[in-house]
Amino acid sequence: MIKTDVVIIGAGPTGLFCAHQLGIIGLKCEIVDNLDKIGGQCIELYPDKPIYDIPAVPKCTGEELTNNLIKQIKPFNFNFHLSDRVQKLKNENNKWLVKTLNGKEFETPNIVIAGGVGSFEPRKFPTKSAEKYDGKSVLYSIKDKTIFKDKSVVIFGGGDSALDWAIELSNSSKVTLVHRRDEFRGAPASVQKIKELSDNKTIDLITKYSIKDVKGNGSIESVEIKSESGESKVIKADYVLGFFGLIMQLGPIAEWGLNLDKKTIPVNTENFETNKKGIFAIGDICTYPGKLKLILSGFHEGALAARGCFKYARPDEKYRFEFTTASSTIKDRLGVKE
Amino acid sequence: MAKIKYIEFNGTEHEADVANGLSVMEGAIQNDIPGIDADCGGGMSCATCHVYINDDEWFKKLPEKEMGEDDMLDQAFEPKSNSRLSCQLIVSDDLDGLTVHMPEKQV
Numbered sequence: 001m002i003k004t005d006v007v008i009i010g011a012g013p014t015g016l017f018c019a020h021q022l023g024i025i026g027l028k029c030e031i032v033d034n035l036d037k038i039g040g041q042c043i044e045l046y047p048d049k050p051i052y053d054i055p056a057v058p059k060c061t062g063e064e065l066t067n068n069l070i071k072q073i074k075p076f077n078f079n080f081h082l083s084d085r086v087q088k089l090k091n092e093n094n095k096w097l098v099k100t101l102n103g104k105e106f107e108t109p110n111i112v113i114a115g116g117v118g119s120f121e122p123r124k125f126p127t128k129s130a131e132k133y134d135g136k137s138v139l140y141s142i143k144d145k146t147i148f149k150d151k152s153v154v155i156f157g158g159g160d161s162a163l164d165w166a167i168e169l170s171n172s173s174k175v176t177l178v179h180r181r182d183e184f185r186g187a188p189a190s191v192q193k194i195k196e197l198s199d200n201k202t203i204d205l206i207t208k209y210s211i212k213d214v215k216g217n218g219s220i221e222s223v224e225i226k227s228e229s230g231e232s233k234v235i236k237a238d239y240v241l242g243f244f245g246l247i248m249q250l251g252p253i254a255e256w257g258l259n260l261d262k263k264t265i266p267v268n269t270e271n272f273e274t275n276k277k278g279i280f281a282i283g284d285i286c287t288y289p290g291k292l293k294l295i296l297s298g299f300h301e302g303a304l305a306a307r308g309c310f311k312y313a314r315p316d317e318k319y320r321f322e323f324t325t326a327s328s329t330i331k332d333r334l335g336v337k338e
Numbered sequence: 339m340a341k342i343k344y345i346e347f348n349g350t351e352h353e354a355d356v357a358n359g360l361s362v363m364e365g366a367i368q369n370d371i372p373g374i375d376a377d378c379g380g381g382m383s384c385a386t387c388h389v390y391i392n393d394d395e396w397f398k399k400l401p402e403k404e405m406g407e408d409d410m411l412d413q414a415f416e417p418k419s420n421s422r423l424s425c426q427l428i429v430s431d432d433l434d435g436l437t438v439h440m441p442e443k444q445v
Contacts, residue, residue: 185409245413
């Protein structure tokens with residue numbers, strides 16, 4: 001059991017800057033994110049796309065913004081718990097007991113939900129029949145590629161994951177790559193390589209088809225694909241892999257008794273607390289009159305939520321506002337030597 | 339201003355007057371029309387404002403897809419050749435009478 005002042009859910013820009021504000025006012029926090037890296041949507045959806053509306057930063061990419069935020073909170077040495085997800089919350093004596101999917105436990109008076117629009121999960125096949133093989137022979141990520149040796153593998157998708165795995169597995173498996181259109185969104189070199197492998201018959205490339213049905217008896221035997229005009233084909237398959245990118249799901253957050261407005265959490269704008277005492281929501285996941293889904297709004301929300309956390313983390317102390325330019329206490333916390 | 343018809347997967351029809359300059363996605367969100375999620379808020383960074391344009395004449399009449407829209411559509415639920423992201427369809431008088439069909443689900 002880890003005891004801390006605040007558990008932050010979400011390591012996107014809003015969660016990171018909230019951690020900074022907590023560090024500045026002398027609180028500790030632990031940060032949990034279900035991605036395997038820090039940065040949230042900035043790093044997952046647009047690491048290379050320039051952002052033009054961060055105050056005083058005319059232009060930076062999602063990756064640069066993330067790296068700078070990580071640098072900014074480095075003095076505080078906060079722990080990150082990546083590839084993990086907060087699953088269960090329980091309130092006991094005004095403390096929240098927090099349990100993660102990987103079995104970690106925290107005790108904290110404050111939780112800050114900075115979860116964007118939820119956690120990223122792979123998009124799955126729309127086909128009902130694929131569900132019963134999910135995780136066995138219908139896969140959306142690959143942990144151990146040796147299981148495919150000498151097997152028939154049908155890969156769906158047109159992005160880098162689909163192309164890279166089609167190329168990689170073509171060395172030791174019978175690979176069929178199926179994509180809904182003729183163009184691919186993967187790296188040009190990979191697209192070129194796929195075309196070569198298709199021309200020399202190393203892989204079967206089928207475009208303008210999508211999945212229709214998965215057939216088998218205990219284990220998968222074949223997959224049926226369809227074109228838009230209604231033609232269908234049956235391909236022998238031991239494994240079916242789908243790479244359709246990630247979708248965002250609210251996940252367990254929906255089960256914590258918080259008021260919800262569609263997929264967002266209403267908060268008061270004084271301290272960004274939700275209807276539950278000690279649970280705050282900031283960034284894209286919170287809503288209030290006039291809410292803008294901008295990174296800069298998330299920064300502001302995180303700064304106020306951090307002060308809200310202070311009240312519960314240090315009930316016997318009075319919060320005193322200080323500027324980073326003038327406060328020697330803050331400079332000590334930042335490890336600044338003058 | 340354009341009158342846009344939104345038809346849910348279950349057949350429920352909604353009609354909205356959408357001001358020029360807004361997207362077809364924003365027209366749905368502002369009028370509380372279900373079936374369009376728009377998780378990313380219109381940045382072409384998700385695929386949860388996916389619609390079908392079933393009328394071929396209308397599909398051809400719409401502004402062409404920009405780079406990246408088809409890439410996002412690859413990641414939508416059941417994309418077809420008449421799929422569009424409604425955040426990329428900017429309303430003008432020319433879109434008066436457009437009908438969009440929502441997929442079974444967005445995520």
